[in-house]
């Protein structure tokens with residue numbers, strides 16, 4: 001089952017940013033994340049706070065959340081903000097599965113250009129571009145993937161990748 005195309009009242013369509021505005025927004029978001037998470041150890045708390053603050057500062061973040069490694073080759077939805085997310089994803093499927101398999105960030109400029117189900121799973125038909133970043137623990141083991149969808153094409157690029165990889169490493173990858 002996936003979300004309907006109709007956006008509930010609390011969800012807004014994406015708004016892309018210029019590169020300079022994107023960098024400024026990430027600087028503010030990461031500063032807020034690190035200030036609020038200083039000394040915190042609870043994984044759920046950290047994931048929920050990251051979702052909230054990134055969605056607050058980045059107007060093209062339509063769906064944002066974590067898929068947790070729930071078993072060999074399997075991801076299950078964790079803390080997220082947005083419309084109904086698919087509950088489970090096999091490593092063999094979708095953008096999330098590829099990010100988990102390869103442990104490499106996936107940048108998708110147009111989700112409609114991908115083979116549906118095998119290469120892209122459309123939990124929400126409004127999703128149009130996407131970034132998925134693997135989340136590793138201090139031992140370098142995959143614990144989750146971080147997934148962001150936009151309703152616009154080309155919302156994500158190397159700037160998003162740079163900020164998200166560094167922030168997720170600092171929050172989850174350090175002792």
Ligand code: SME
Nearest residue numbers: 085094095096120121123
């Ligand atoms: N699009 C993802 C599935 C998760 S929904 O976007 C929240 C994928 O293709 O793996």
